[in-house]
Amino acid sequence: MAAGGRSWFRVLALGVSFLKCLLIPAYYSTDFEVHRNWLAITHNLPVSQWYYEATSEWTLDYPPFFAWFEYALSHVAKYFDPKMLVIENLNYTSQATILFQRFSVIFTDILYIYAVQVAHNIGGGSQEDVNVQLRTLNTALYIVSRCSNIFFIQKKLIANRCCRCVNGKRAAKDILEKPTFILAVLLLWNFGLLIVDHIHFQYNGFLFGLMLLSVARLCQKRYLEGALLFAILLHFKHIYIYVAPAYGIYLLRSYCFTANNADGSLKWRSFSLLHVALLGLIVCLVSALSLGPFIVLGQLPQVISRLFPFKRGLCHAYWAPNFWALYSAMDKALTIFGLKCNFLDPTKIPKASMTGGLVQEFQHTVLPSVTPLGTLICTFISILPSVFCLWFKPQGPRGFLQCLVLCALSSFMFGWHVHEKAILLAILPLSLLSVQRAKDAGIYLILTTTGHFSLFPLLFTPPELPIKILLMLLFTVYSFSSLKSLFRRERPLLNWLETIYLIQLVPLEIFCEIIFPLTPWKWHFPFVPLLLTSVYSALGVTYAWLKLYISVLTERISVRQKAE
Secondary structure, three states, X not given: OOHHHHXXXXXXXXXXXXXXXXXXXXXXXOHHHHHHHHHHHHHHOOHHHOOXXXXXXXXXXXXXXXXXXXHHHHHHHOOOOHHHHOOOOOOOOXXXXXXXXXXXXXXXXXXXXXXXXXXXXXXXXXXXXXXXXXXXXXXXHHHXXXXXXXXXXXXXXXXXXXXXXXXXXXXXXXXXXXXXXXXXXXXXXXXXHHHXXXXXXXXXXXXHXXXXXXXXXXHOOOHHHHHHXXXXXXXXXXXXXXXXXXXXXXXXXXXXXXXXXXOOOEOHHHEOHHHXXXXXXXXXXXXXXXXXXXXXXXXXXXXXXXXXXXXXXXXXXXXXXXXXXXXXXXXXXXXXXXXXXXXXXXXHOOOOOOOOOOOOOOOOOOOOOOOHHHHHHHHHHHHHHHHHHHHHOOEOHHHHHHHHHHXXXXXXXXXXXXXHHHHHHHHHHHHHHHOOOHHHHHHHHHHHHHHHHOOHHHOOOOOHHHHHHHXXXXXXXXXXXXXXXXXXXXXXXXXXXXXHHHHOHHHHHHHHHHHHHHOOHHHHOOOXXXXXXXXXXXXXXXXXXXXXXXXXXXXXXOHHHHHO
């Protein structure tokens, strides 16, 4: 990155870090107590008891690498306030504890900032290709001018004009409209990541940093580094298994098979057992380092039971905006209709079984109830087309990113007990595609706007209302204006129906935050704002998922252009 590039990137990074510091006094969720408890568990107990300790209801349910991460943090935390490391001090929130927890998230975000610096050239387009074109262009101009002796004196002037054409006049005039700058803002200042980590409280920043670094390494054809980073990431937080199929197929297609035929099809004889062995060795070594102590202790089943608790119900207490939110809402509507028409016996219907705001198992009343196996099958079927496209129609890093986003979105749409925050797993990598094509930019705007809006109920206290509205408004306005400016010579990013859908988010928010609390309904139907937010957002997320899938499936590869 050039000196000028480093300076504007530093400004963006320092600016968002300063904003995170301003959010320290804001509301924090129960996740704050979750991580305080994990600090206490890992600091005081031997490894053999980490996944058995149950003094608090917030038991350790992340993979071992994250437990060791908490262990490392605990040795810094003891200098802030040793009382936060007492297991029995449930819901302990001294000022020193709050400062430590907040600053620990801000400090570990350094990895995310570094990853964005590495990865933003992937989505924005590397300047090296442009430089090669410029050097070639200047050489050609020199030869022509020497032969004709007409343009020799004016060679520099002509070359400069041609350079402006290659770079784009708007890029020369204003760095703010460069794809690399836009992408850096979309990643560093992502609204969802800001409120989830620095208000609601979690450690997603450095985890997404690992993911972006692994994506960058794969796109740079540094396959072993990318595989190593992703294997480490999986043992920090197992939710990233959502995108594991994209990694597996891409590494198999691009690294284990070392060559293609002239038409782009796979050359089967190029299969490398050595490359497969190297990938397998990386996975085994990382897994042994993470799970080895628990395998030796005979505690692997206990660890697995903590990582995959299937007794929490199909939906989270606050429904994630996915297919099951629509499914559950339809079941609720059919139940009400059945009661009104006397088709159902009210004595046999559990009261508020799905809308009680509790994490629990429940049965649907009219529609068939969904099991964990059913969600697994639906998820598997939904990701198959994207995986087949990556295998049979590879498009290099772009095809990998498309498959990664579709795997994340498909798992979000059909997974068991999906949290609403998991939408970030699709939004952030889609940012890399949004600055490459107008079609992807339109999908990004729909998914980002609805996905971020669905996170609003996470911040339900009055002081955070203006903060979340202002931050989302700023990020959304920038996203729309910057991408519209970037693709202003192409068709509009959104059609009229999509625009109307997004505009309707405004009256929905006004109803949920202002009108509904003033009505007597809030005492009898407190879940209504959450239901409306989840269901309406689910329509947008589903639409974005389908639109991206259609775009990928209908995209054809030009073998001739690829060969050129």
